[in-house]
Amino acid sequence: MNREQILAILYEMAIVIGGETSLQPLVAKTLQRLLFHTSFPCGMVLLFPEGVQHHDHRCEYADIRMEASIGDYELSLCNGSPIRIPTTLLQGEAELTESAEPLNMLPCRKDYYRVFLKLPIGDCGVILLLSPHLPTGSLPLARIFQPVLGNFAKAILLCRSNEAYTQGIIKDRQTAETAFQDLNYRNSLILDSVGEGICGLDRDGNATFVNPAAAKMLGFTPEELKGSPLHNMLHHRSSDGCGLLPEQCPITLTLREGSYHNIADGIFRKKDGSDLPVEYVSTPLRENDAIVGAVIVFQDITERRQLEKEKEALQAQLVQSQKMEAIGQLAGGVAHDFNNILTVIMGFGDILKMKLKSDDPLHANVVHILEAANRAAHLTRSLLAFSRKQAMNPKPENLNEIVRGVEKFLRRVIGEDIQLETNFKEEGLLIHADRGQMEQVLMNLATNARDAIGSGGRLIIQTESVELDSHFIKSHGYGRIGTFVLISVTDTGAGMDKETCTKIFEPFFTTKETGRGTGLGLAIVYGIVKQHNGYINVYSEPGHGTTFRIFLPLLTSGEVAEPKAPPPYPEGGTETILLAEDEPTIRGLLASTLRDFGYTVIEAEDGSDALAKFTEHCRDIQLLVFDVIMPKKSGVETYEEIRKLCPEIKILFLTGYTADFIRSKGLVDENQALLMKPIFPVDLVRKIEEMLK
Numbered sequence: 001m002n003r004e005q006i007l008a009i010l011y012e013m014a015i016v017i018g019g020e021t022s023l024q025p026l027v028a029k030t031l032q033r034l035l036f037h038t039s040f041p042c043g044m045v046l047l048f049p050e051g052v053q054h055h056d057h058r059c060e061y062a063d064i065r066m067e068a069s070i071g072d073y074e075l076s077l078c079n080g081s082p083i084r085i086p087t088t089l090l091q092g093e094a095e096l097t098e099s100a101e102p103l104n105m106l107p108c109r110k111d112y113y114r115v116f117l118k119l120p121i122g123d124c125g126v127i128l129l130l131s132p133h134l135p136t137g138s139l140p141l142a143r144i145f146q147p148v149l150g151n152f153a154k155a156i157l158l159c160r161s162n163e164a165y166t167q168g169i170i171k172d173r174q175t176a177e178t179a180f181q182d183l184n185y186r187n188s189l190i191l192d193s194v195g196e197g198i199c200g201l202d203r204d205g206n207a208t209f210v211n212p213a214a215a216k217m218l219g220f221t222p223e224e225l226k227g228s229p230l231h232n233m234l235h236h237r238s239s240d241g242c243g244l245l246p247e248q249c250p251i252t253l254t255l256r257e258g259s260y261h262n263i264a265d266g267i268f269r270k271k272d273g274s275d276l277p278v279e280y281v282s283t284p285l286r287e288n289d290a291i292v293g294a295v296i297v298f299q300d301i302t303e304r305r306q307l308e309k310e311k312e313a314l315q316a317q318l319v320q321s322q323k324m325e326a327i328g329q330l331a332g333g334v335a336h337d338f339n340n341i342l343t344v345i346m347g348f349g350d351i352l353k354m355k356l357k358s359d360d361p362l363h364a365n366v367v368h369i370l371e372a373a374n375r376a377a378h379l380t381r382s383l384l385a386f387s388r389k390q391a392m393n394p395k396p397e398n399l400n401e402i403v404r405g406v407e408k409f410l411r412r413v414i415g416e417d418i419q420l421e422t423n424f425k426e427e428g429l430l431i432h433a434d435r436g437q438m439e440q441v442l443m444n445l446a447t448n449a450r451d452a453i454g455s456g457g458r459l460i461i462q463t464e465s466v467e468l469d470s471h472f473i474k475s476h477g478y479g480r481i482g483t484f485v486l487i488s489v490t491d492t493g494a495g496m497d498k499e500t501c502t503k504i505f506e507p508f509f510t511t512k513e514t515g516r517g518t519g520l521g522l523a524i525v526y527g528i529v530k531q532h533n534g535y536i537n538v539y540s541e542p543g544h545g546t547t548f549r550i551f552l553p554l555l556t557s558g559e560v561a562e563p564k565a566p567p568p569y570p571e572g573g574t575e576t577i578l579l580a581e582d583e584p585t586i587r588g589l590l591a592s593t594l595r596d597f598g599y600t601v602i603e604a605e606d607g608s609d610a611l612a613k614f615t616e617h618c619r620d621i622q623l624l625v626f627d628v629i630m631p632k633k634s635g636v637e638t639y640e641e642i643r644k645l646c647p648e649i650k651i652l653f654l655t656g657y658t659a660d661f662i663r664s665k666g667l668v669d670e671n672q673a674l675l676m677k678p679i680f681p682v683d684l685v686r687k688i689e690e691m692l693k
Contacts, residue, residue: 006144009037009144010145010147010148012033013030013033013034013037013145013148013151014147014148014151016029016030016033017030017148017151017152017155018151018155020155020159021158021159021162022159022162022163023067023156023159023160023163024067024068026152026155026156026159027045027047027067027068027156028068028070030045030148030152030155031043031044031045031068031069031070031127032070034127034129034145034148035070035071035129038129040071040129040130040131041071041130041131041132042069042070042071042072042075042129042130042131043069043070043071043127043128043129043130044066044068044069044070044075044127044128044130045066045067045068045069045125045126045127046064046065046066046067046083046085046125046126046127046128047064047065047067047124047125047156048064048065048124048125049063049064049065049082050160050164059087060086060087061084061085061086061087062084062085062086062087063082063083063084064082064083064084064085064125065080065081065082065083066078066079066080066081066082066083067079067080067125071130072130117129117145117149118149119149119152119153119156124153124156124157125156127149191209191211192211192212192213194211194213195213195299196213196297196298196299197211197213197214197215197217197218197278197296197297197298197299197300198210198211198213198214198295198296198297199211199214199225199230199295199296199298200285200293200294200295200296201230201251201255201293201294201295201296202292202293203255203291203292203293204229204255205229205230205231205251205252205255205294206227206228206229206230207225207226207227207228207229207230207233208226208227208293209226210222210225210226214298217270217276217298217300218234218268218270218271218276219270219271219272220233220271224271230251230296231246231249231251231252234268234269250263250282251282251294251296253282254282254283254284254294255284255291255293255294258284258286258291259284260281260282260283260284261281261282262280262281263278263279263280263281263282264279265277265279265301266278266279266280266298268280268298276300276302277300277301277302277305278298278299278300278301279298279299279301280296280297280298280299281296281297281298282294282295282296283295283296283297310474310477313477314477316502335380335656337656338376338380338656339377339380339656339676339677339678340583340586340656340677342373342376342377342380342677342678343586343589343656343677343678343679344583344585344586344589345369345373345376345678346370346373346374346377346678346679346680347586347589347590347593347678347679347680347681348589349366349369349370349373350370350680350681350682351589351592351593351596351681352366353366353367353370373678377678380678393434393436394432394433394434394532395432395433395435396430396431396432396555397430397431397432397433397435397438398428398429398430399429399430399431399433399438399463399485399487399552400424400427400429400463402433402435402438402439402442403422403424403442403461403463403487404422405439406439406442406443407420407422409443410442410443410446410459413443413446413447413450414446414447414449414450414453414459415450415455417455417456418449418450418453418455418456418457418458418459419457419458419459420458420459420461421458421459421460421461422460422461422462423460423461423462423463424462424463425462425463425464426463426464426465429463429464429465429485429554430554430555431485431532431552431553431554431555432532432553432555433532433552434532437528437531437532438528438532440524440525440528441525441528441529441550442461442489444521444522444524444525445489445522445525445548446459446489447521448521448522449489449491449493449546451493452491452493452494452495452545452546453491453492453493453494454493454494457491457492457493458491458492459489459490459491459492460488460489460490460491461487461488461489462486462487462488462490463485463486463487463488464485464486464488465483465484465485465486465554466483466484466485466486466551467482467483467484468480468481468482468483468484468551469481476535476537478535479535479551482553482554483553483554483556484534484551484552484553484554485551485552485553485554486549486550486551487549487550487552488547488548488549488550489547489548489550490545490546490547490548491545491546491547492545493545493546494542494543495540495541495542495543495544495545495546496538496540496541496542496546497540497541497542500540501538501539501540504522504538505522505523505525505526505536505538506523507520507523509523525548529550529552532552533552533553534550534551534552534553535550535551536548536549536550536551537549567686569682570597570682570685570686570689571597571689572596572597572598572599572685572689573597573598573599573688573689573692574598574599574600575599575600575622575623575692576599576600576601576602576617576620576621576622576623577594577599577600577601577602577621577622577623577624577625577688578602578604578610578613578614578617578621578623578624578625579591579594579601579602579603579604579625580603580604580605580606580607580609580610580624580625580626580627580630580635580638581603581604581605581626581627581630581654582605582606582627582630582631583627584605586677587603587605589681590625590679590681590684591603593681593684593685594684594685594688597685599688600620602617602621606630606631606632606633607626607630607631607632607633607634607635607637607638608632608633608638610624610626610633610635610638610642611633611638611641611642614642614645614646615645618645618646621649622650622692623649623650623651623652623688623691623692624639624642624649624650624651624652625651625652625654625688626638626639626651626652626653626654627653627654627655628653628654628655628668628674629655629656635653636653636668639651650673650691650692651672651673652673652674652675652687652688652691653668653672653673653674653675654674654675654676654677654679655668655674655675655676655677656676656677673687673691675687
């Protein structure tokens, strides 16, 4: 091989080595050209692992990697694998060696001749050329290929450096991609788990993203919404029910103008066509100051609306209750003063009636006066019932018997042309009630029905027991859980609209012509029902009649009281009584009555006068009869001072207010006797007889 041939080989090898940037192609092509030019049929390139550039020649074995092999099938199976070889295989010069012993650990024939070519730079590895036959000629291969081996070693180090750099970039990119995918996954979990509906839109308003909450609330699947124009799918409307044109739609305005919209009371249409009340926010998406889409976040406000309605209903009930209470205070005060007047009228009228003979021409006039006074007393009781201060005499009563007892009277109230029907679904419905007041409720409702029907209709009274549960309380805004008696009073009259129904229990509200109604009938019913710890509601529609429903607590035990025989006529007595009353006419009436029945009466015009006269006549007085409310010193205060002087003295209080009201204010003890005005003289004497026995 002449000099020109050697230079051509070196030039070609330099081109091959310089043209590759990856390790595997570099090693494979270099080994291939080297075998070609040296006439060796087999060869291998052994490289130390990256970062290990030196090996200890004193060690018997060396760990090295077979990067490439050519010419031997068994060797090719080990390409790219780490192997352990004797260190003697890595020693020697570039000359033929016939010893097969160093090849024993290689997966190849053991009778190869070998040439060892050490890579001179960095001690990075060796090239072994193998041949089963002794090649022709003897060339100084180490000297000829010294430049090639040096360039080859440099190229190996450069490729390894490039690959390490590339692997670092790839690893960083993979790390970034993994982090990005993890971030996307976490964001997806967040968007999928939130309770609010979230929709992403492109520039044309088509849905590009729909989270599960949005799809569930609207009744669609996410796939049904994606790619569709959201406005057309939802057909949303304003809170007043009017449909929104695209140019009026806040979402469209967001996409067109980039404006932010927060709609507190909107309506979306669900897949089944029903309305979904929503609060939603429309926010533009921008990229380089250009609008590329929008994000819609919405939530279902159905429950919130229901709570707001319940709150409004409770507020209205509170206002109504406060109004009723204020007017009730006024009615109670009027009734108190009126009771004082009636006491005088009824008392003197009753005395006059007793003194007149039945055939006296004036006797009938007195009877008319007393009847009018009784009607006035009834009006007073109605006012007190309305103000919920009516004196009650509650006891276990059979509701059905109350209805049966008043049925004949109700027929006279409504007239012959209106049919009265009763329907008792159950017997033995016991309530704790004042029978007279419950009769008053039925009479007022019957009167109201008569005016609504006019003529030729029906009035149905039905009784039954019902269970009130939490659902009833939530839907009606009142009540308590338990068993109640339900009284339903239904008429076939003209009915009422919703606005009238909301005002029907207000005092002085009436739908009748001027002069035909006081507006107190249903207000009194309301007051009596409340006083019995019950509830009342009304349902009506124009042209479809009206139904009043009254709920009263059902007694689980108790007996209906047997009617008592009328009390005997009082006989009177001879005891001395101290009477304190600030109204002169009432004081004169009561004193005259008591003297007629044989009692000695000492009169006092107020509390201070009563205290002075008791001090003067304390040994003679057996009973005190005091008005509760008096000027200077009240009856209660006067009694407390007298009791210090005489602890055993008995007291009978009189009041124009009700017993319930007086005792609720703590003015009179539960164990102290109390009579409510107007007082019939006979009733007063009967009570005094009872106390002095």
